[in-house]
Amino acid sequence: MREPVDVRRQRILAAVQERGLARVRDLAAELQVSGVTIRRDIEELAQEGKLRRGHGVVSSPLSAQEAQHEAREGGIRDGDTVAVVVPERHSYLNEALHRARAVFDAAGVRVALHIAPPGPGAERPQVERALADGACGVLLAPRWRSPDSEEADYGWLATLEVPAALMERRPPRGSALHALDSVCSDHWYGAQLAVEHLVRLGHRRLVFATRDDSPTARTLRSALSEIAEAHPLVEKWAWTLSSSRAGTDREPADVADLTTVLREVGATGAVLHGDVEALMLVQQLAENGVRVPENCSVVAYDDVVAGLGTPPLTAVSPPKGVVGQLAAQLLLRRIEDAGEADAQPVQRVELLPRLIVRGSTRSTP
Known part of the structure; x- marks a missing residue:
């Protein structure tokens, strides 16, 4: 006999609340229903505000609401987590990551590093997973291989529920991310x-x-x-x-x-x-x-x-290291100011590179 819809959805809610985060395919297997059925249930529960959907995962909205409320009341607390999302093969960003981590460590904030694989839109699932895990802020360096892939990310990045800052990325004027803290090289x-x-x-x-x-x-x-x-x-x-x-x-x-x-x-x-x-x-x-x-x-x-x-x-x-350092500082300040009426203005910081002369250049004969 098929299980009533309301009973099945109560079981979904119970499983998600118990674990905090659950994979959709695992829920389908446990409840012995098809992928179409479980996604329909999750869609309905999400519209009612009982679940938060991610990329292949669902989480309870309660933990996110409590975390945001505590962040507004107490700013940054020891043990808070900041997600750092960078592309695969990111050797250029290594120095920036090290300096950013030093800033977060000094503030007592844990860093959760997420590596985005190749392909358009690869950063979004990483960010959604980080938010489901309770990250209070996101520091991003999206791959953005083309203008089209960049613009495709503007909508969801502009509506993140937690503070975010961009590192070595500068969205164009007038874009949806123009008013987002960012630090990059000129x-x-x-x-x-x-x-x-x-x-x-x-x-x-x-x-x-x-x-x-x-x-x-x-x-x-x-x-x-x-x-x-x-x-x-x-x-x-x-x-x-x-x-x-x-x-x-x-x-x-x-x-x-x-x-x-x-x-x-x-x-x-x-x-x-x-x-x-x-x-x-x-x-x-x-x-x-x-x-x-x-x-x-x-x-x-x-x-x-x-x-x-x-x-x-x-x-x-x-100035790779300084880019990471300043981006981390901006993000921490934005987390501290969350919900405050007198929050600091958004900053778009641009740093000048320098030339290091070695042995591969010389005057023409």
């Missing part, structure tokens, strides 16, 4: 540092190679193109991919042979993003008879491992 300025350094050394024909997997890559491509096009001393320039890490959301693009591009342009200088790609491209140039810096000066962008190359690479170094 990559336009970093691009200018690289071009001006090469021009001062006498290089007039340049090649730019950037990745295609992040907002930083898109900003760098646009900035380098704009700066070179407007520079009175740059005679000719070209852009190509340093590597394609498109992942699962689109097909990898073709990466042109850098040696061929250099020779077509007659270039004696190159800006390569990021460090690992720059080191590999320098090796390829050597195999093709192009020596660095004798035949071509190279500036890397990121400065994570650029100094370990042979030769050590001149590099633009964004």
